[in-house]
Structures are given as structure tokens and as C-alpha cells.
Amino acid sequence: MRPQDILSPLPAGLFCKPGNFHIDPVRPVERAVITHGHSDHARAGHGAVLATQETLDIMRLRYGENFAGSTQAVRYGEEIRLGDVTVKFHPAGHVLGSAQIAVSCKDTCIVASGDYKDVRDPTCAPFEVVPCDVFITEATFGLPVFRHGNAADEVKKLLASVALFPERAHLVGAYSLGKAQRVIALIREAGYEAPIYLHGAMEKITHYYQTKGIALGELRAVRGTKKADLAGTITLAPPTATSDIWTRRFPDPVTAFASGWMRVRARARQRGVELPLVISDHADWDGLTATIAATGAGEVWVTHGQEDALVHWCQSKGLAARPLDLVGYGDEEESETLAEGEEA
Amino acid sequence: MNRFAELLDRLAYEPGRNNKLRLLVAYFRDVGDPDRGYALAALTGALSFKHAKPGLIRDLIMERADPVLFGLSYDYVGDLSETVALMWPKADLIAHNNPPPPTLTDVVTTLRTLGKTELPKQLARWLDELDETGRWALLKLVTGAMRIGISARLAKTAAAALGDKDPHEIELMWPGLTPPYTDLFAWLEGRGDKPVNLDPAPFRPVMLAHAIEDTDFASLDASDYIAEWKWDGIRVQAVTGRDARGHLIARLYSRTGEDITKSFPDLTPSLHLPGAIDGELLVVRDGRVQSFNVLQQRLNRKVVSPKLTKDFPMHLRAYDLLSDGENDLREVPFAERREKLEAFVQKLDDPRVDLSPTVSFENWEDLREARADPAHAGAGEDAEAVEGVMLKRRDAPYLPGRPKGQWWKWKRDPHIIDAVLMYAQRGHGKRSSYYSDYTFGVWTSAEGGDELVPVGKAYFGFTDEELIEIDRFVRRNTTEKFGPVRHVVHEPEQGLVLEVAFEGLQRSTRHKSGIAMRFPRISRLRWDKPPRDADRLETLEKLLKADTAKNLVTSDGH
Numbered sequence A: 001m002r003p004q005d006i007l008s009p010l011p012a013g014l015f016c017k018p019g020n021f022h023i024d025p026v027r028p029v030e031r032a033v034i035t036h037g038h039s040d041h042a043r044a045g046h047g048a049v050l051a052t053q054e055t056l057d058i059m060r061l062r063y064g065e066n067f068a069g070s071t072q073a074v075r076y077g078e079e080i081r082l083g084d085v086t087v088k089f090h091p092a093g094h095v096l097g098s099a100q101i102a103v104s105c106k107d108t109c110i111v112a113s114g115d116y117k118d119v120r121d122p123t124c125a126p127f128e129v130v131p132c133d134v135f136i137t138e139a140t141f142g143l144p145v146f147r148h149g150n151a152a153d154e155v156k157k158l159l160a161s162v163a164l165f166p167e168r169a170h171l172v173g174a175y176s177l178g179k180a181q182r183v184i185a186l187i188r189e190a191g192y193e194a195p196i197y198l199h200g201a202m203e204k205i206t207h208y209y210q211t212k213g214i215a216l217g218e219l220r221a222v223r224g225t226k227k228a229d230l231a232g233t234i235t236l237a238p239p240t241a242t243s244d245i246w247t248r249r250f251p252d253p254v255t256a257f258a259s260g261w262m263r264v265r266a267r268a269r270q271r272g273v274e275l276p277l278v279i280s281d282h283a284d285w286d287g288l289t290a291t292i293a294a295t296g297a298g299e300v301w302v303t304h305g306q307e308d309a310l311v312h313w314c315q316s317k318g319l320a321a322r323p324l325d326l327v328g329y330g331d332e333e334e335s336e337t338l339a340e341g342e343e344a
Numbered sequence B: 001m002n003r004f005a006e007l008l009d010r011l012a013y014e015p016g017r018n019n020k021l022r023l024l025v026a027y028f029r030d031v032g033d034p035d036r037g038y039a040l041a042a043l044t045g046a047l048s049f050k051h052a053k054p055g056l057i058r059d060l061i062m063e064r065a066d067p068v069l070f071g072l073s074y075d076y077v078g079d080l081s082e083t084v085a086l087m088w089p090k091a092d093l094i095a096h097n098n099p100p101p102p103t104l105t106d107v108v109t110t111l112r113t114l115g116k117t118e119l120p121k122q123l124a125r126w127l128d129e130l131d132e133t134g135r136w137a138l139l140k141l142v143t144g145a146m147r148i149g150i151s152a153r154l155a156k157t158a159a160a161a162l163g164d165k166d167p168h169e170i171e172l173m174w175p176g177l178t179p180p181y182t183d184l185f186a187w188l189e190g191r192g193d194k195p196v197n198l199d200p201a202p203f204r205p206v207m208l209a210h211a212i213e214d215t216d217f218a219s220l221d222a223s224d225y226i227a228e229w230k231w232d233g234i235r236v237q238a239v240t241g242r243d244a245r246g247h248l249i250a251r252l253y254s255r256t257g258e259d260i261t262k263s264f265p266d267l268t269p270s271l272h273l274p275g276a277i278d279g280e281l282l283v284v285r286d287g288r289v290q291s292f293n294v295l296q297q298r299l300n301r302k303v304v305s306p307k308l309t310k311d312f313p314m315h316l317r318a319y320d321l322l323s324d325g326e327n328d329l330r331e332v333p334f335a336e337r338r339e340k341l342e343a344f345v346q347k348l349d350d351p352r353v354d355l356s357p358t359v360s361f362e363n364w365e366d367l368r369e370a371r372a373d374p375a376h377a378g379a380g381e382d383a384e385a386v387e388g389v390m391l392k393r394r395d396a397p398y399l400p401g402r403p404k405g406q407w408w409k410w411k412r413d414p415h416i417i418d419a420v421l422m423y424a425q426r427g428h429g430k431r432s433s434y435y436s437d438y439t440f441g442v443w444t445s446a447e448g449g450d451e452l453v454p455v456g457k458a459y460f461g462f463t464d465e466e467l468i469e470i471d472r473f474v475r476r477n478t479t480e481k482f483g484p485v486r487h488v489v490h491e492p493e494q495g496l497v498l499e500v501a502f503e504g505l506q507r508s509t510r511h512k513s514g515i516a517m518r519f520p521r522i523s524r525l526r527w528d529k530p531p532r533d534a535d536r537l538e539t540l541e542k543l544l545k546a547d548t549a550k551n552l553v554t555s556d557g558h
Helices: A053-063 A151-164 A179-189 A200-211 A239-243 A245-249 A265-270 A285-295 A307-316 B002-013 B017-030 B035-044 B054-062 B067-077 B080-087 B104-113 B116-129 B132-143 B152-162 B167-176 B182-188 B214-219 B292-296 B306-311 B334-348 B364-372 B380-385 B464-476 B537-556
Strands: A007-010 A013-016 A021-023 A031-033 A046-051 A068-073 A079-082 A085-091 A099-105 A108-112 A134-139 A170-173 A196-198 A219-221 A234-237 A254-258 A275-277 A299-305 A320-323 B225-231 B234-242 B248-254 B275-285 B314-323 B353-355 B386-393 B407-411 B415-426 B435-446 B449-458 B478-482 B485-488 B497-502 B504-507 B515-518 B521-526
Touching: A046 A053, A053 A068, A053 A200, A134 A285, A134 A307, A151 A170, A151 A179, A151 A254, A151 A275, A151 B017, A170 A239, A179 A196, A179 A200, A179 A234, A196 A200, A200 A219, A200 A234, A234 A239, A239 A245, A239 A254, A265 B002, A275 B002, A285 A307, A299 A307, A307 A320, A307 B067, B002 B017, B002 B035, B002 B132, B017 B035, B017 B152, B035 B104, B035 B152, B035 B182, B054 B067, B054 B080, B054 B116, B054 B132, B067 B080, B080 B132, B104 B132, B116 B132, B152 B167, B152 B182, B225 B334, B225 B407, B234 B314, B275 B292, B275 B334, B292 B504, B314 B334, B334 B353, B364 B386, B380 B386, B415 B449, B415 B464, B415 B537, B435 B464, B435 B497, B435 B537, B449 B497, B449 B515, B449 B537, B464 B478, B464 B485, B464 B521, B497 B515, B504 B537, B515 B537
Parallel strands: A021 A031, A031 A046, A046 A068, A108 A134, A134 A299, A170 A234, A170 A254, A196 A219, A196 A234, A254 A275, A299 A320, B314 B353
Antiparallel strands: A007 A013, A013 A021, A079 A085, A085 A099, A099 A108, B225 B386, B234 B248, B234 B275, B275 B314, B386 B407, B415 B435, B415 B485, B415 B497, B435 B449, B478 B485, B497 B521, B504 B515
16 A cells, blocks of 8 residues: 555645545544544544553543543553544653654554654653664754753753842743743753742643652642742743743843754844753754655655755665645644633 | 853854853863963964965865765755865874864964965864864954854953952053963963053043933033034044154054054144044044044955045044043043143144034023023034034043943934834844843835835844833734744734834835934834834935935035
8 A cells, every 4th residue: 555545644634545544634523533642633623532641641632521422541551543544652752741652554654743842851752763664754854953961951051040139030931831841940950949930821731740740849830929039040931932021020031042043143033032942842854864864764844834845865875755735734833822810 | 272162152143242251251260371362362262373264264165075965965955164164074083193172372373374275274273173163263263254243342341250350451451462362361360460551642441421301401410511512434443652662653443452554544644742542533525524424434445545535634622631641631620621732733633633612501491492402502513414413521530431421421312203114033142031122113105006015124222121011012912933033913903013213214225114214223112003003214315315415415415
């Protein structure tokens, strides 16, 4: 069977005809298999949803109890038969519960990796290389200028700034699912023990991480804290909040932003960031190319991001490669907006 | 080099002056000699080596990267040095033979002696050894494009703070110091004697004036003051001294102490008497002072051609004397310095140096009239270059900085127009949550009727309370958002009228209106005025024509 007969891009998302399901559909469908809980991949309103327990929990937190007709939880490594295909979930190292989905039909195996990163993250299971025939990769940071470096060094930069400016508040913009918790965990690993403050929009999801046994130390809500008491503290907030009126409650805030985009100066400056922290939950260029090579796939489909450069790289290495035109996925940091009532 | 790169990186993003200062002081404290000295030299523009051309950097990356990937990356990043710094391939590291990354001292001292042919190889070696930020800083340094918003003055102020010294002390000794300034740092840290400035023509920190407010006059006695015209030129200090061999050395300094002698070769021969004059740099044609617009055409030129010096002859108008070549006069009262200045200028007897005349007045009302009409109060044909009057206390010594109550500036009233707020952009630093940068426009006729055309941008002049009011207005009346920019409603009946004050107008190809304002600021919020009653472009055109006409007349008379 040709790979494109197993999985094909349709307006609703990547569709598996022999298994009759969509992967990360952007429109309501009958049966959805979901890689991870970010809102551009996990949407409400599907008939049946198959995902990891964590992803299902996160969707429930975001969309309420009735986010899908029915749900089925799956563990990493567990094989499930859907129609004429089998699907198997493998850790993607992106956020808590994130998975790559291996779809096998007869002797062809396609891995839809969703979003992934191949570097250490204390808040989720480590990425696993899955040998396959066709590898579907993201390309958020698919240009050789994106090299994320060591996240621990970036956190050192933040803590050095906190030490240098003890009378100012440090506001760290970070996507509220995954990035924020990873940054907090890294701050703790660096030996910082003081309470860390949270924007209202991050409280629920962060507490969920804690219930899953991820140690984040003492966390406090910014809401209700006096301005003077926020001097010398670190607060995590959604990226959009760090340039919002909300920041006026902080004494002379230093605006930091934890993102892979911070590698490029113009991007950081455009956002008015004073302390860019290059910390990404997506693989960087070296990570993307190393992973593609490690899967042993002879064919690569490239989706959301800088497809051109990665397709060019694959072809220069003798791999069949093409961009996969899927719409509706973006960089979660660019799309996160605050819901009403979350401005606390 | 990596530590210096880290500093540059932080400074490049930090908008606040005091915070920049803190970062610099921390660097000078943490980093030892001679690295910090070379850093100070890099930040003050005191390093000298031949810069690498962008072409060389491009060649280096092309030998190592896929051209398609480089092209896509360069397109995305938009800056050559940054693109190369980021995509430079990781060197194959041989564990036992890994050289440590170069220090700033290594880089600076090597570049001084390196031949042109050896440069590419040496650069590549350094790029292999440094991290992303280190590579970026190295490339900025070697290409001489280190624009990170730090003035030489700020870097020196940070060095002074290290030893709790007055930055003026550093300015005084600066011309006698050379990188890596180990003697300076030894003194700042209390380990050595104060370096002596052996420069025969040193800069002396300048004295500045406060802007006078109407309410100030009540407490001031007119007879305590001497008044002069305030010239719309460039404040300079012209210093002449004799070196060890008895040769005359003449230098021109900007008010911040920057040596600008090289830009004005036509003026230096006129500085042939040892002494230090405080005065205004002006263009004078046929005995008439030209406007600032004319002077501007002479400034910031890389090459000072004979044609330039002929068309824009430089002139020094003297108003104070800090040294007569033998004595430091700065402790002497102004009235006495003025007498010495008059004698000095007479003795100098040079057509390019003259005395800034005093303005006679009995009381503040006299002076107000003179200020309103300089042409008939002694300034004559030079009145166009007068931007107000200066008041100097007769008994004031020459004090560095902006001491209270000694010198006052009383500017002429600015031009005023009513314009309509069109776009607002978020500010930086403390203002990053406020829409504090405003683009405003005036009415002009278009095919479909009147429309607003942008004529300028202003981000100060308003009070903190007014900022909050405008910010609220912007948020409630946004019609479109483009990144950090908001389009604000600007219809004939709906919108906010801003009273904008400015000093003058110039032709500009950068603005759609063809006009650029000098020093625009928001002087008042006109909540009471509907946008349809705001000014029209024709008003500005008329004003511009009046200015241009004056300049043309003077050119014709040449």
C-alpha cells in the first residue's frame, strides 16, 4: 500500500482512510486521534477521542467535561487496532502527555510526530526515536539559524538578572501549557527556592502538573499580592500578558520571554522583550535533522513551519521529501490569547 | 569574549539608562584587567583596527553552508552578522585539544597586528570556538557595526561608579588615557594613584542651563544676570595648548567631550592662541549666521571636501573662557570671565572667531521684548539663528553639569499646530504597557474629499496623567491592530486632537506628506476640539516656504 493511501491531508486534518480517523483534526470529526493538548492540535467537539490520559485530562481542564462524545485513554507503547491499521503512541518530549503516533498498515509504518523535541525536559517523558518508513515532522524551527542551546544556561541568565535587579519584578512570558512548567522546573533545578508567582491563566494547568507528581516548589498567585511584595520575584505569565495593562501591578518589571523565537533579535525586539530566553519545546534545526536521520525513514513529510528549508535539506541527503499542506496549526505562542476573565 | 558578548546582548535589549548603567558596573566589577579595559575602549569607540568587510563574512559562511539554506536564513533574520553567528556550523571538537574561546583581549590585540590575508582564517578559528552570542558580538566588533545604544559618556559614567567617582573626573583625564586603562581601573579600585592627564588640550566638562519657567522670574533679580542670545548651532569647546615640544595643539570637542576636530579642518587654524573657549559652532556666510537647517548639511559627513568647507564655512561664536592658556578660569565669576573672553577674542583677532554679544536689559519685560524680536534688539540679520536668550549669573563660577540657579535658557516660543492622532505604538521599558508613541496627521485635499496625512511622530511632552488618558483613549478607539501598532479612530467628528509644538520644518522624502518636523512634542491634549477643526497641510507648507525663502536669499547673496 502506498503511504498516501494510509494517511492523506484533508481540510479537517490528516485523515487515515483504512482506519477511519483523523489525527489532530482542526474541525469536528467522528473519530480523532490526538498527539498533545495544545489548542491548535486538541480541539473540542469530536465524536470519539483517542489520546494519552494526560492529553485527555488537559482537554477536560480547557474545554470542560463534555469536550468529546467519548474518550479512550492509551498508554505509551500500547498497540490499538483501528479498522485495518494499528496505532501505537510513543513519547514526543514536547509537553506532558505528548505523543508521536505510529500508524502501521500491512508492512508500511508512518509516524506522525506532532510537535516534538529531542532534548531533556524534567516535566515530560523523553522523546523516543521510532524507526519508520515515512516520518511526518513539524518544522516550526526549520531553519539552520535556530539552535536552541542549553535551556539551563538561559535560566542562569534569568537568575543572574534577578540577582542584579533585586528591586524589580521579573515577568517571564511562557506558553501556559508545558513551557511555563518546564521553566519553573528548570528554575528549581538551578537552586532557586523562593516562591514563584503565577498569572491567573496558568494556575489550573500548573496545579494539574503538580498532581502528576512534577515538583515545582512553592507557587503563589499574583492576584492579591501587593506591588511592593513582587520586587525581586519571578512571575510566569502567558506571552500576551507581558505587554498588557496587567503588568502595571509589578514594580519596574523586566520582561522576559521563554521561546525558541528569541534566538532571532528582530523577533525579540518586535515584542519589546528585554530579557530573551531561548527555551523551546520544539526541536531546533540540529534536532530536526538528527531525528529525521535516526528514524531511518526514506520519505519525509514536512508540516507547519519553515517547510522549504527542511524539504531542501532532506532532498540534499537523498530522502524523498515534500511539504504537507495542512492548515490550522501554528506556533502556539503566537496564537495564545487570554480568555475573558483570565486577566488576573 | 563570551562574557563581553553577554554584556552587549543584555545592553542591546535594555531600554533604561539606569539599568544599562547597572549592567555595565556589574561587568566592570566582575571582569578583570585587561579585558574590561578593552571593553571600555570598545564601548567608547576608542579601539583602532582595520574593520572586516561584510563580503569577507559572507565568503566564510558560503564555504561552510548550503547556499539555499543560507539564503532562506538570511531572508528570515535580515542581518548578515546575526545570520552567520547563528548558523555557523559546530566545529568538530577534539576533546584533548580544545582551545579555550578567545578573550576580548586576545581578539583586540590580535586584530591590531593581523595582516589582511590572515584575517579570514583567524576569524573562522574564533567563530569555531565561540557560542552564538559570542560569534554575534565578534562579528559586530570586527565589522565596526556595534550599535547597541550606549554612549561613550554612559560607559565612562559606569566606570566612575565602580570607584564612586564623579564621571567628570574621568572626562578630564580621558584624553590622556589609552586602552586597556589599567591605571584608570587601579585608581577606581583604590589600588593606584589618580592618572594625570598630560594632554596639552584637554576637554573640560561643560556647564549646562535649566529651562526657565514663567514662575521662576518672581524670585530672580534682573540685575544679577547677564543675557546673551541663544544660538541655534552646536555647542563646542575649542581648546588650544602646547605639547612637550612647544607645538600648538588645537582641538574641538562636542559638549559630551567627543573630539570632533577632524570634521572641521577649516576652523582649527583659527585657534592659534592657547586657551579654552566655550562657544557655538555656526555656519557664517558673508557675515551672516545661517539657520540650523544649513548647518545640518555640514554635519555627519564622512569626507570633508574643499567644496563643503567653501560652501559651509565654519565659525565659532565665543561666549565663555575656561582657560587663557596660563590660568584655569573656572573658579572665576562669570562677569570677570566675560571680560577676559572679550580681551582674548580681540587678541586672537581672527575673522572666524567672534564674540557672542550680550543683550542689554533693565528688567524682565525688556528681555521678553528682545526675545520676541531679536532682529530689533541687536541680533540684526542673524536673528534667524537665534532660538532664545541665555541668562547667566554674574557671580557664577563655571560648574560642570547643570547646577541650579546659575544659568537659564529662555527659548523662543515654538511653532504650534493642532494635529489628529492616527496611530499609536507601545513604548519601551517602563512604558511597555502604554501606548506612548503617537503618529499624528493634518488634513489635506484628496480625490474623495479631505483626508488626514501623517506629518510626524512624538513620544513626549505629555504628563504621566495625560499618558494614562491617551492610553485609555487608544485602547477604546482602536480600529485595527498591526503588531505593536494600533490604528486609532481619526474621522472628522471622531478622534483625538493633539496640540503639537515643534522647532522647525524640513523637506523629507521619508514621509508621505513631504515634510519632517524638528523636535516635535505633544504640548496639550485638545479634548475640546473636533478633528475636523485640526490644521491643514497647507499651513505647514506655508511655514516651510517662509523658512526656505530665507535660506535661498542667503545662498543667492553668495
